Amino acid sequence: MSFVPTTTSTLPAEAKVPVTFAARLKHRLGFGKTTDAVIEENEKEVRALQDAMDRFAAMAGVSTEMLLERLGTSVNGLSDANAAEKLTEFGPNEISSLKPPKWWIILYHCFVLAVSNVVIPPADFKPFTYLMLMLLFGTFTRFYQEIKSNNAAQKLKSLITNTVSVVRCTNALESGSTSLLRIIDQNTVVPGDIVKLAAGVMFPADCVIIAARDLTVSQSSLTGEAAPVEKTADHGNGKGVVLDFPNVGLLGTSVSSGIGLAVVVATGNQTYMSFMAAKLAKATPKSAFDKGVVSVSLAFMTLMAIMSPLVFLIQGFSGQGWLNAFQFALTVAVGLIPEMMPMILNANLAKGAISLIKRKTIVKQLAAIQNLGAMDVLCSDKTGTLTQDELVLSNVMGPDASETTLNPLEWGFLNSCFQTGMRNLMDVAILDAVESHRYTKCTKSLATISSEILLSQFRLVDEIPFDFHRRRLSVIVTRKLDNPENSDSDTISGDAYTLVCKGAVEEVLSNCTEFVKEDGSVVQISGTESAQFIQILDSFNEDGLRVLAVATRSFEQPRKSYTKDDESSMVFQGFLTFRDPPKEDAAEAILLLAKRKVTLKVLSGDNLKVSIKVCRDVGIPVENTVSGLELARMEDVEFSETIEKCTVMAKLSPNQKQQIVERLQKNGHVVGFLGDGINDALALKSADVGVSVDSGSEVAKDSADVILLEKSLLILERGVRKGRQTYGNTIKYIKMAASSNFGNSFSVLIASIWLPFQPMTPLMILTNNFLYDFSQSAIPWDRMDDSFLENPRPWESRDLLRFMILIGPLSSIFDMITFAIGMYYWRWNDSSNSFAVAQFQTVWFFESLLTQTVIVHLIRTEKIPFVQSVASWGLLLTGAVIIAIGTCLPYTEFGVNILGMEAFPRMSYAFVMTELVGYFIVVLLAKYFYIRKFGRWL
Structure with a gap:
């Protein structure tokens, strides 16, 4: 950016990056950059962040006019x-550090992993060459799968649309230009763009x-603080921590409530988030799947x-x-590591994502695929999930x-039309009813009301935005005096300035002191009438209707600004009711989720009675319910017990939804x-x-973590099924690998x-390990038993360790029988x-190759393999090919001259097959x- 910083902002302490132990160790081993170079690079990164924040502080500390001129x-x-x-x-608005690594970086890391397995070459050049060829094959195989997985992940992300509303002018910066609101892709935002802010906007x-x-x-994504921070257009003095500036909104933060405009100052790699991306990525808590894979890797390394x-x-x-002993021990170490694990895990997850x-x-x-399959409680909102969201x-x-004139609808139309925040479904329904003339249940003829007439009579003066505490929104309008042709219109009358409030019935009524009677007179609200209003609301809710209240307040004189305190002493105009029919597939999806042992809990901000009615309409058994107000009065123990047994929890605030999720966890x-x-x-x-x-x-x-292209529980149920299948093939x-390698060791x-x-010779061990790993390469395409898919499958590292210790040594029993036959029967x-x-x-x-290949089919299912459950043709084919290769190797020049094999007596085949049958039976028992x-089992 072409400006000189005039002030200095304080750099957050977490931005100062120390030289890591790993970096120093890497240098001492002779790899990578020197320690001084690492220190210099870290200091350079800190200086770059400091400079960027200084420039940003300089922008935030000047007047709006000067800021716009500079941009x-x-x-x-x-x-x-x-x-x-x-x-x-400036380039696209993308952070390069969040993009997948380039192909040559992935290839480099794959090579480093492969070469790290070779510490000293064998004395014979041929075996060493063979070893290197095997490692290169494994390297390029993993490289291919890594590239494929990254491409799949990026293709998935590209399907998610992220848009932003910006103000664009028609004729550059000419004085006579007009502005238009445009919806553009977030990646095309540039410095100088004017962004429209409303609740929910990132x-x-x-x-x-x-x-x-x-x-x-x-700003929780950057600071960890859940409470929203109040922001204004005051530019302050341009000093202090940038996050604390009153007029700053950084990439990754979002608007909780209110409205406004903001000008883009920095995009892509010049944003604060870009400098902190690496730290934020490290700070992200690992999922149960990630922790499980790490624990497995540590188990293999400990075993080695x-x-x-x-x-x-x-x-x-x-x-x-000692040299031969060292080479053999090194080969055993390499053989214990399942080289194909990264490839198979990546391929399995990528295939699951593509299938989804x-x-x-x-x-x-x-x-997240694993967590989708492990899920046993689904908390869902109501609108659009159980209902058609229309x-x-x-x-x-x-x-x-009583059915009334269109006054409540007209006032509601003005509120929905003039409000500048995000329009919800009720706003859309109101606008559609007026503009399309589809509303017919009124004594007043629709021919006398027109959206064009209403909008020509009034103009917006001010707005009091919606927030989740007040649960209402108000606009202040005034009648246009320059439209005399509308003065005799039969539409609503208004005083000089009118506040039009629309929102949840209880929250609106609590601020009303008067109401409009059927004859048009305005009278005070008594206790009896207040109770009658609530009874009317209850009757609507019991019918499954969603209800809004509309109220007004008149001001004879204009005010400089209007605040939430002005939403008082209002006149209650009436009710607007809405129907959202249940989804046709909701009942089927609920039954399928129940079959998958997923408990459904409805968490709604809507009225409790409406939520209960909708749940019963779609077949959800509602036995226990609770409201947000009741939950707020509970102690921790009672809170935990209540949410466990309740099916419907309604009238919840965003914080309460998050608390329920965390307590269930x-x-x-x-x-x-x-x-x-x-x-x-927050709950998401x-x-x-x-x-x-x-x-x-x-x-x-x-x-x-997961985006549905269509909001449907049926689609989510299919995702749960696929998640369990992906997890099953992964844990399989x-x-x-764990049991087989433990048994071999x-x-x-x-x-x-x-x-x-x-x-076995070192090259035999490596070849055996390579062939066995290759025989499992088709696991991502294997099927899972229906019985496995019926239950949630959380990751359990303890079960994995138990399985490895109890099942792994079973193969050693038959290895010992093979040793005994060779030593004492054949006298070898x-x-x-x-x-x-x-x-x-x-x-x-x-x-060893035969038993390891067979164990694949024994472990892949809880049932009897080949009888009650048959593997996919791909897994059967790879296993058959590997067994055929292992059988033929002793009779090939490669097996004899490179691996050092010799053909053995035919009777040994009978011994091996007998052992295989015995092994099969023992593992089944x-x-x-x-x-x-x-x-x-899995």
């Missing part, structure tokens, strides 16, 4: 031509607020750290040579519930939250899996003590007889007792 814009906004030029100059970039009315902003030194010492002291697209479900974070104006009633549930409104954002962030819809508010979509592979340890030679016990040793090693290679004892 080359005006209150009428940029023209399309100006915006296009700036987009070319700041698309770093902005300075130039106009505000009752504006509060949620224990087994390799033991094997090295045993082999060395047994007289097999076909089900109109977009996953923003791949790990409100229709049902009736217009006077305070005494503390009670041991995996909680999903489905919502699309501004008031759902707190839930284990937040679900919103593409048509929802920007702040709701930003807070969610991890349990296979146990067998190698016993063989090192028992045998006078190595049970002479370490000096290389031919006999090669035969022994080849037999164990074949038996172990599976039966394991499920009976612990209640689960």
Whole structure:
């Protein structure tokens, strides 16, 4: 930006990045940059952030006129031509650090992982070359899957629309230009754009607020503070922490209430968020899936750290040579690590995400797929989920519930039309009823009311924006005196200045002192009449109608500004009722979710009786209910017990929705939250899996993990099913790898003590491990049993450890039988007889490969494999191919000359097949007792 900073802002302490231990260690090992270079780079990043904040503070600390002049814009906004030029100059409004890494960076990391497995090459060049070829194959296979996963994730994100309302002028900055409101893609916002602010709007970039009315902003994504902060257009003195400036709205924050205008100052990599992105990413709490994968990786590394030194010492002291012992121990370490795990996990999650697209479900974070399947409680709003989300104006009633003239509707129309915030479904229904002349339930003819006539008679003076505490919105209008042709109109009359209030009935009535009778007279509201109004409201709610109250207040003289305190001593004009029919597929979806053991809880800001009526209409059994007011009076223990047993919780504030989600989590549930409104954002962030819809508010979509292209419980149920299938295939592979590798390590340890030679050559171990991993590469395409998909599946690391310890050593029993047959039946016990040793090693290679391939089918299902449950054709094919390769290897030049194999007697095949059948039976019995004892297999 072309300006000189004149003031200095205080840089947040968290922005100062220390030199990490990892960076110093990397330098000492001779990799990467020197310590001084790392320090210099960190200091450079801090200086860059400080400079950016200084520039931003300089902008925020000047008058609006000077700010707009510096940015080359005006209150009428940029023209399309100006915006296009700036987009070319500044580039798209994207943060590069949040983009996926470039392909060469992924390839580099894959190579580093592969090379790290090779510490010292074997003495023979050929085996070393073969080892490197295997590692390169694994590297490029993982690289391909990483690229594929990243591309899939980006394709998913591109399907989510993020738009912003900006003011654009017609003729650049010419004095006679007019302004238009445009909806543009957030990525095309440029410095100088004037952004319209209203409740629920996300700041698309770093902005300075130039106009505000009752504006509060949620900065929790940057500060962690849940309470919204009041913002004004006061530019202050340009000193202090930028987040504390009264006129600053940064990328990642959102408007909680009020209205205003802001000018974009910095976009993309010049925003505060761009400098803090790495820190924010690290601060993001890991999901249960992420923690589980980390725990599995640590288990493998611990196993490797224990087994390799033991094997090295045993082999060395047994007289097999310390160099050979070292190479063998190193090979065992490499063989214990499932090299294909990153590839298979990424492929599994990416495939699950792509499959969900076909089900109109977009996953923003791949790990959320597991939480979707693990969810056992779904908290959902009512509107649009259980209902069609297509409100229709049902009736217009006077305070005494009699059909009235159109006064309440006319006042409601003016309120909905003139308010500048986000229009909700009720606003749309009111505007549609008047403009399309579809309202017919009135004694007054529609021919006498016209939206054009109403708008020509009145103009907007001021506005008191909606907030979730007041639950109402008011506009102040005055009659246009320059339209004499309308003076004799039969439409509503108005005093000099009229406040028109529309909102929740109780909140509006509590501020009314008078009401309009059917004959048009205005009388005081007595206690009896107040109770009658509430009875009328209850009758509407029992019929499933949503109700708004309309009230007015007249001012003879204009005021400089109007505040919330002016919403008092109002005249109650009447009711507007709306009907939102239940969705046709809601009942089916609820039954399917119940079948999946997902408990549905309805959390609504609407009236309790309306919520109960809708729930019963769609087949939700409503036994216990509670209102937000009742919850607010409860202590912690009573609160927890109440939300556990209640199906419907209504009249909730945004904070109460969040509290309910968090308390359910503390009670041991995996909680999903489905919502699309501004008031759902806090709960969406707190839930284990937040679900919103593409048509929802920007702040709701930003807070969610999963986006539905269509708001439907039926679509969500399909997502739950797919999430469980994805999780099943993931845990299936991890349990296979963990148990198999643990069993192999146990067998190698016993063989090192028992045998006078190595049970397999290093290259045999690597080849065996590679073939086994390859046989599981089709797991992401495997099917899951219907019985598995019926229950929520939370991640349990303890169960994984238990499974590895109890099931893994079963294979070692048959490895020991193979060793015993080789040693005592075939007499392959002479370490000096290389031919006999090669035969022994080849037999164990074949038996180990065969049992590991078969275990895939035993572990993948709780049922009897091949009989009650058959794997997908892909998994069957890869297993058959690997077994065929393992059978043929001893008869190939590659197997003999490179791996050191020898063909073994045909009788050994009979022994191996007998062992395989025995292993099959033993694991089946172990599976039966394991499920009976612990209640689960996968």
